[in-house]
Each structure stands twice: as C-alpha cells, then as structure tokens.
Amino acid sequence: MKNGRHIRIKDIAEKAGCSIGTVDRVIHNRGKVAEPVRQRILRIIKELDYKPNVNARVLASKQALTLGILLPSYKKGEYWELPCLGISEAMERYNEQGYNIEARWFTYNSPEKFHQAGMKMITDEIDGIILNPATYKESVRLVRSFFQNNKPFILIDSDIHGTPSLSFIGKDPVQSGLTVAKLIHQLTRHITGNKSVWIINLSIPSNQNYALLAREIGFMSYFADKQLRDDYSFQSIDMDDTGTQKVVDEQIGKLLATGNPHAIYVTGSRVHNIADSLKKFKPDPKPLLIGHDLIHKNMERVKDETIDFLIEEEARRQGYLAVESMIRSLTYKEVIQKKQMMNLMIYTRENLPL
Amino acid sequence: MKNGRHIRIKDIAEKAGCSIGTVDRVIHNRGKVAEPVRQRILRIIKELDYKPNVNARVLASKQALTLGILLPSYKKGEYWELPCLGISEAMERYNEQGYNIEARWFTYNSPEKFHQAGMKMITDEIDGIILNPATYKESVRLVRSFFQNNKPFILIDSDIHGTPSLSFIGKDPVQSGLTVAKLIHQLTRHITGNKSVWIINLSIPSNQNYALLAREIGFMSYFADKQLRDDYSFQSIDMDDTGTQKVVDEQIGKLLATGNPHAIYVTGSRVHNIADSLKKFKPDPKPLLIGHDLIHKNMERVKDETIDFLIEEEARRQGYLAVESMIRSLTYKEVIQKKQMMNLMIYTRENLPL
DNA sequence: ACAAAGAGTGTGTCCGCACACACTATTTTT
C-alpha cells in the first residue's frame, strides 16, 4: 500500500540501459556479458540493494532440490530420532509452500559405512548435504571431497573446527558439562561433609564419544575453577552400552555395594537405564540423577522423578534449522550464519514440554 | 524434477468441467456460482487435497497486509521489548520474502488508553491484530468489538479463556510457579530445620498482575501438594514498583532486619532490583534468588551470580510466532493451532544464551 | 415486446523471475 515498492530486475535493467535478460545473466553468472556492462549492473544492484523476489523465483524455476542427509543409524526412541523429526518437519513445511524438496537418507553404524555413504552422495545428483561428522579422520576425508566437488554441506550436532561448511548447527558440549556441574553443585551444597559423585559414560564403545568426553571435561572444570575439588570425590565410570538393561543392573549393583553416591551424572543419552537400575535397587537416600536429551524413556523417568534433571540442546530444532539453512542458502543465495548454537535447556518434571 | 506434481487450479477446473475462473470463485467465496457446480468443485478439492501454491498466491496478489500491534508501553530493557523484537524480526523476514507487511503499533499505559487504541484499530484498515490483554474487563469489551467487526486477532503472553481468538501464544503462569517451587525445594532440601522463603511481588500497582498472582498460586500449590508446608515458612511481600532502586533498598533493608531468608522468589521481571539490594546489604548466607525473564539487567545479575536462576517463557519467540501465525492465517488461510504454549526455560550462569 | 437487471461462466492480463530462443555485430576460419 506504501511506496515500499520492491526493486525488480526490470528496474535494474532500465537504470542500466539494457534488457532484463542481461541483468539475469549477471545475476546468475551465465552466458556472456560485456565486462563494463556487468560492472555497471553489479554496481546498480548494490546501490539499489536489490533482493530477488523469492516467490517469483521459486515459482519460475521448476528445479527440484535434493538434500542428502547423512546421520547415524538409530532405533525408534533413540537420540537421533529427534533431529530427524526436525528435518522431516522442515521438509514438509517447505514442500507445502510450493518448493520441491526431497531428501535422500543415508545412515551409518561404522566409520567405513559413513565414508562410503558420503562418497556416494557426491556422484548422486545432490544439491546440498546435511551430515553429522562421526569420527574425526573419516569426517575430514569426506569433507575434503565435498569441498573439492563443490558440494555445500552443513554440520549438525557436533562440529569439526575449521571445516569449510556452510554452517555448524549444534551445541557446545563443554557448556553442557558446566551446566550440569552447576546444578549438582547447587543441589548438594547444603550436604555436610564430602560429597561423592559418579560420572557414568554409558555409550556404545568406540562410537563418537568426543561429545561425551567434552561434557565430562566441562563438568570437571567447573569444580576445578571453583576450587571445590576437596568437597567432592568423583568417580568416572565407563559402561558399555550393550542395549540390555540387565548388564547395566549388574554393574550398578556392584557399584552400589561399594557405597551410595550423592549424585550421578550420565553423559550420554541413556540415563533411563541408570534410572531403571536405581528404581530396582532403591538406594537410600536416592542419589540425584542428571542426564541428557529429551528422548521418550528419559522423559518418563523425569515424570516419575527417578531422573531429577535433563539437559538438552534442542535436538529437534537442530534438524529443522539445518534444512531451512540449506534451502535459504541454495535457493535464496542467502549467507548463512557460520555457527548456530542451540540453547541449552534444563528440564525437570515441572517444565517438561507437552 | 519428479512426478511430485502439485495440483493446480487448472487441474481442478478440468476435472470439474469448468474454467479456472469458476474454481477461483468457489475458493474465494466470491461472485456467483451455481450450487451443484460449487459442490462438485469443493468435493474435487477435498479429493485431490488441493493446496494452493503460496508463492504464486503471494506473487499475484499485490495486497499489502497491515497488522495492528497493541502492547503495553515499555522502556528499553524492559520485558515487553522482547516480544517486540520477535515481532520486528518476523516482519523483516517476511518482507524480505516478497510479502508486503507493515505494522501499526499502539501502546498503552492505562486500561482506558488500551481500549481506546483497540477501538481505533477497527476503524483503521487493519487486517489482523496482535494484542496483549491488559485488564479483564476492557479486554473482553475490546475482543467483543473485534469479533463483531470480523477482525481476526491473536492474544499474546496472557490468555483470556474462551475468547474467539485465532490463537493464544504464551505461557502457563501456574506452571512457572510450580517450576520455581521445584527448584527452591530441591536447592534447599538439605538445609536442616525450617526454611524461610520470601515471595516478592514487585510490580506496577494495579497493572495486569494476574500472571504474577497465578505464578504465586502455582508456587504455593507445589508445596501444598508435596505436604511440605511444615518445612517451610512463607512470606508474601507486595512491593510497589516506583522504578527507583532506592525505594526497593529501603524495603529490603527493613525486611532483612527481621531475619535472613533462605530463598527469595520474585514473581515479576524486576528481580534485578532485589539483586542490587542484596549486593548492597550482603546478607550472609546469601539467600537463593530466583526470578523471571531474560531482560538485560537480569542477565547481568545472573552472570555475577547474584541471581541464581531465571525462568523465562521464550518471550521473543512469542512475538515472532504471533506475526507468523497471523500471516499464515490471513494469506494461506491456514488453520492455526488454538493454543501455542511456549517452553518454560530455566537459565543459570552456565547456560545463559549469547 | 423489449429493455434492464441479474445469474453464471470464460478469457486475458499481470505478478517477478528463469530460461530457451532468436537476433545482430564482430571476428575467425577456409
């Protein structure tokens, strides 16, 4: 209704004294354009701060975008389901809006499969890649190939510093550890005497435990910085995740026999296994139990207060943003923020979503 | 690139044996259409699950959307700045994408101004209204007028149950209170003996304190439900917010003379005033201090740990979603979720954003 | 009986952009 008229290609063409075809050519870097004319047009585009009309662009170009998704394989109810839900949500949303986007999913359960699947995406006609870097070595190799083949990619959940990715979307595991430490510190500060804390790394052996280690580092550094090491005794426990509750029970049983901790921090996403063990053995007083990620089983244990607090880094939103960022980069040629850090959320029974 | 062809008006027209003009008429409920034809077309639309192409729609309709924004007046750094930032962000985003949206802002500092400004939006050419209901009476009157004049509106931040709004976007203050209670309970549970808690209602007198009261109710009910009333002694303190630190200092000084609480819960967004007082008087041991909202001054006090925890309900996102929902309702004719409840976030020094 | 007023429908233009195609002027090849 206002003079807020948007600048069109036509406006630029008129000002530059050429046809819209020529302007189109310089915008898309295709065909031949005389150098002085190109410069003139580029200048005018800058001057007028031309922003292409996204609606017209999408409408006119019938091309379909294909995104490659490369994530760890997972079972229902596990962590990676959450980012995947976000990815699906974003795709649905954009498809509904007239975009034509489809995904090609790849999953992996070993570094070799990871690299293999990644390389396949290069030969396939894929416009952009969203991946979670598994192990450092394979990821670097893969990313190098992406770069050489001019395939844009976005890293999700964990970062590899210095990669030429469009964006990293995820969390800072050290900060997570710090936050858990703060909670445990505050929640146990009025307990007299030395307080014992277990840090349990319950995860699939040899599988991308970088993030878990970083969490533990953050956790420890909190107590170090605050010079609280004398008030606490820590015990790091590496537990193999065989997937069965029984094995966890056994190990927890043994540990509890040696004494009752004041607090337990589980660095992975399988706190619910520990919670179930605690439910079984009923140590008294019940230790404070803190873990990660809003997966279904964890939420159930928060509801019945076996787990006291859950930390999470907007796993679902990570997936959503990854797709959205890729689309905006590919279709609008927008410049994407290099790092998109998620908020770190603290959940307890009373503020659980849904 | 795939057969993923979307259904177009033209497809419907062919199937119905009429022209696209007729289909257009039934879609938009304009002009005359023979009843049997209308029924047939509607049936086909349902059958084929026709979804209009948003890009084409926005491109073709040159109409500008005007949103009316009716919010409490605020100074920089106060709570209402946050939803406003979200609103601006959404508008920018959608304007960039070829939509033509502008806002007309109204603010109020009294119920009369509120009603007055609201009525003015009806006569002005405004397509949709985003408002925060101030006092119950005026809000109901206003909403009634909106309804009669067929102006769609969205309530933000606080709800009026049962209004014919497109959507309510906000929080559940009772849940906030419960969460704070949980925190205080957990954080003081190892303190022996009776624990004293202050609940401070620091707000502008007679101004929309419904939400604050609801928080207090939630807070109290936690302790009641858990049968913890004997372990705690509570003191509710109503403090007028004159805006000056000095007045707060005086009152806190007097209160501290009567004894040192274990925890303080400030129901409004001005915890930082209390924090500053505590910094001045340095009660020992320092009481646990919990409040609401990520406004700048509060965050500063969280950083230096004068405030221990902040609760917030995604104030900024509320504004963003309100605009987005309104646009989707008006331009895409999408059906909007009737209630969009924000997540309840717990912040402490270690997980503060930015 | 004829004009005027509807009811009901089809056609055409435009929105801003992408992209194929056609065209001219100049240079290179044979």
Add this chain to the structure above:
DNA sequence: AAAAATAGTGTGTGCGGACACACTCTTTGT
C-alpha cells in the same frame, strides 16, 4: 570473399494464482 563461429544482447513464454472484464442466458419489470 564467403562461410562459420563467437560475443553480446533482446524477446517471448511459462510458473500458479488473483482479479478485472466481457460475455451468454435467464428472469423481471413496464
């Protein structure tokens, strides 16, 4: 010197939908 290739540019059509306009056929009024 004629043919062919190339640099550089303009025009036209279509994407899916909104909306103005024109048109036919029936009903109503006088």
